[in-house]
Amino acid sequence: MESIHQYEVFEVTMPKQQRSGYPGGVFSCGDHSVCIKGFAENANEGTLRFMPDRQGDWHYAVAWEGESVEGDFHCIAPKRGVHGPVRTQGHHFYYDDGARFIPMGTTCYAWVHQPPEMIEETLETLKSSPFNKVRMCVFPKSMPYNHNDPAFYPFEKKEDGVWDVTRPDQRYWQHLDFCICALAEMGLEADIILFHPYDRWGLSTMKQEDNLTYLHYAIRRLGAYHNVWWALSNEYEFSFGKTIADWDQFGEMLAAEDPYHHLVSAHDWITPYPKRPWMTHVSLQCADPGEVFSVRDEYGLPTIDDEFGYEGDLEFSWGNLSGFEFMNRAWAMVAFGCYISHGETFHRDDEVLWWAKGGKLYGQTPARLQFLAEVLRSLPGPIEPACAQAVRDPNGNASSEGQKQLIKMIWEMESDKGRRQIQKEMTRPIGQHPDFRLIYLERQVRSFISLKLPEQGQYKVEIIDIWGMTRKQAVSGVHGDITVGLPGHEGLAVLITRLSGEALC
C-alpha cells in the first residue's frame, strides 16, 4: 500500500475521454470521511487532489460520469517541518497540529508571472529571509513598475478574444502549482490573492459567473496544498465592477467548497471589509497601528496589517517608508497583538521591485524582522493588547486618581482633539500575557522608565533596541515600583518577564 505524509497531496487521475465537469470522491479514515471535488486537468485526464489531515489507513472512491476508481493508502507522520494548514484561535494563528504560527509575511504580488530566472532568484531570496508567508496574485498585475506581460495567463481565450474560464491554461496552473509547492518546501504559506483590480487584460472585469467558475476551479485545484491561504481581494473597493454581494459570494463559495477550510480574508484599500462568518481573520491596509488595534478589537479576529506602507523610495507615499519607520510600525502592531506583512519598493530602472516581482531584497528591514520574529518566538505565548480594556473605559487605564480626574475633565470638554488625544494616550502599544509584558515606546526618546511591578515575586526587565537588534537585561529579580534607565533614542521596547510571583495580567 502506498504511503504518503500527513498534509501532503494524494492525487487520483482518471482519463477524461468525453466527460464534462470533474471527478468527485470520498476519502475515509476510520469513521472520518471527506468529500473531494477534482478538476479536468487537460483534454486527456481529470485529477482529484486530497490532503489527509490525520495519520492512518485511508480508503477512497472516486467517480466521474458513471466510471469509478477505488483505492487505499497509508498516511504517515508529516515531513519534518510540516504542520498542516494554519488555523486561528482567538486573535492568533496555529498550525493544524497545534504548533504556533507567527505570521511574518512579505508581499510579491506578481512573482509567479516573472521569467524563470527571476522566480529562481525570488525563491533563493525567500530561503534565507525571515518570511513565512507570501502575498501573491493569481492574475498578473498592471501598475507602475509592472509593465511586462506574463508568459502564460490563467485561461485560454475564446475566438472573440474573451477569456474562456472553462479552459484553464494548464501551463499557467502547473506553473502556479510549482510555485506554491516551492513555497511549501521552504515552510512558507502562500497567501493567494484571488482577485485584484490592477489589470490591463480584462481579468478584473469578468462576469461574476465567470469569476465563480474560476474560483471553484482554484479551490479544487489548489485547496489540497496545506500552505494555501485564500485572500479574496487586494483592495476590494478598487474593483469597481464588484459589489459587496459579489465578494460575499466568493467568501461563501470558499466556506462551502473548500473541504480543508483554509484561512479566508478580504484585503481592503480604505474601509475594512465588513465582518462575515466566512472570514477567518482580518487582512488590513492601514498606516496607523492604533487603528489596526481598533479593528482587531471590534472584529474579535486575528488581524494582519498586510499593508502599512513599504520600505522604499518611490514617489508614492505608500512606497517610501524609511526602514526605521517600517519597523516602528511593525513593533507597534505586534505589541497591539496584531501581525504584519513586509514589502519593499526601492526604485530601480529595470523595474524589478520586490513588492511586485521578487528578485533580491535591498532594504534594512528583513534583518530586523528576523530579530522581531526571534523575540516573538522566544515569548511563552501570544500577545494580548493591554489597552483593550482602557479604550472601552478611558478611566480604566488611569494610573492615579489625578490622572483619572484629568481624563474625565478632558472627556467632558467634548473636544474632538482632546478625546483623540486621550484615546491615543490610552491606546499605547503594550502587549501582555501572564508571564510577560512588552512595552513598545515607539518614537519616544526616553532616558528612563518607571515601572509598577507586582509588590511580591521576581521579575526581569530587558531593554530591546528594535533597530540595533539588541536585547539586554537591565535588572532581574526585582518587584514593586522601579525605575530603569533607557538609552535615550527612538525604537525601544521594554520586556518584563515573570520569574516568580503574581501574573502580569
Next chain:
Amino acid sequence: MESIHQYEVFEVTMPKQQRSGYPGGVFSCGDHSVCIKGFAENANEGTLRFMPDRQGDWHYAVAWEGESVEGDFHCIAPKRGVHGPVRTQGHHFYYDDGARFIPMGTTCYAWVHQPPEMIEETLETLKSSPFNKVRMCVFPKSMPYNHNDPAFYPFEKKEDGVWDVTRPDQRYWQHLDFCICALAEMGLEADIILFHPYDRWGLSTMKQEDNLTYLHYAIRRLGAYHNVWWALSNEYEFSFGKTIADWDQFGEMLAAEDPYHHLVSAHDWITPYPKRPWMTHVSLQCADPGEVFSVRDEYGLPTIDDEFGYEGDLEFSWGNLSGFEFMNRAWAMVAFGCYISHGETFHRDDEVLWWAKGGKLYGQTPARLQFLAEVLRSLPGPIEPACAQAVRDPNGNASSEGQKQLIKMIWEMESDKGRRQIQKEMTRPIGQHPDFRLIYLERQVRSFISLKLPEQGQYKVEIIDIWGMTRKQAVSGVHGDITVGLPGHEGLAVLITRLSGEALC
C-alpha cells in the same frame, strides 16, 4: 534737550508723597499724541514710561493728583538693530518699522525665577542661539523639575498671608525689567505669559478683581518695552478657576489699556482659544502640523505653534521628541506658513532643564533651527500654504483627471478614514510665493521627485537636507515637467526658485 532713541523707554518720575493711584500723561509729537498711564514704583515715587514710535520733538505733560510736570525730548533714529514692536499683517509678522520678523522662539518658562548665575548663563546661551523670542512666565512655576522657590514674588503679602496685588514687590519687578531689557539688548522678544496654572503659591487662584489689578500694573509697567508680547495664558483650559469670560476680560483690558498695542495671544492646552478681536495671532499647542495649518486657515491670523513637543528624553510624551522629529514638525509647520517655538527637556538630576529654567542647551535642534532661520531669511517673502485652496475643495488640488475621479470616489464612500486620508494627501506641507515654492517631504524617503514647472521661463531647484543642514542646487534654468534626483532619506525639502517667467503661484 534730552535725546532718546526711537522705541526706547523715556521715563518721567514724580515724588509719591501721599498720592494714591498712579500718574498719567500725554506725549505729543506734532499732531500725534498718546495718553500714558504710569505706576507707583515704591513708597517714594511714581513712574511713567513712554516709548516713542516716531522720530522728532516730543512734548509731555504728566499729572498726578493736581501736581504736574512738563517737558520735552528729542527722539532720534532707533539704535542699530531695534525695529520697534512686532505687528502682524495677514498671516505674518513685521516690526513696527516694516522689517520682517520671522519668529524663532524658545521656551524658558521660569528663567527669571532662577538664581542670578543661572540667569547669566541663560542670557549667554541665548546670545549665541538662533532664537529671537522667549516664552516666559511672570509668575513662578510649580511642576516636575520645578521645585525651587524664587527669591522674590510679584507681590507683597497681606498679614493673613494672602497676596496683596496693590503692593507689587519692587525687587521682583525691577528684576523682571532687567530680564526684559536684557532680551531687548540681544534683539529678543519677550513673550510674557501673564497667567499659568502650574502653581503652589496661590498666584493662579487669585480673585478676578486681583487678576485685573495685577494685569493693569503689568501693562503700565512693562508696556513701554518694545520687545513685549502679551501671552494671556499657558494652557488656558488648565486654569480651572478662570472662565472664558475672565480670559476675555484680560484680552479686552489689554486692547483698551496698552497704548502700544503689543501682540496678544492666548495659548491653549487642547482646544485653540476662540477667535477674539483682541487676539493678534494664534499661539497653539499641537503636535500635528496639518491641524495647525487648519487653525491658521480658520482664524485667518498668524499662527505660532508654541508647543508641539520638546526635544528631550523625559517620561512625558510632550518632552521626549528626538531632535529629528522636532525638526520634522518644525519644517512642516513652516511650509504650511506657520511659525514655531523651540523647547528642550533632557532629564538632569539637578533639574535644570532649559524649557523651565534656562541654563545651557544640549540638544541637536538649535543648530538646525538656525539653519531653518537662514533658509527662511534667504527667501524673498513669507510663505503661504499651497494646500489652503485644496482643503476647501479636495478636487482643486488634483493633478490629473484620474486623481480627481479617485478623490471624488473616496469622498463618496463616506468613510471617515477615507476622508481623513484624502485630507492628509491634500494637506501637504508645501509653501508658495510668486517667486518660490518650498516642498517639504516630511518622512518620505524619495530617490526622485517629479515637478511640474511652468512651460516657459527659467527656474532653479535646490535640495535641502533639514538634518544634514545642506542646501544644494540640483538644476537651474529649467522649466516644464522635470524629474530631480533626491538622496533617498527622511527630512528633505525641495526649493524651487523663479529666475524668470511665470510666477509660481
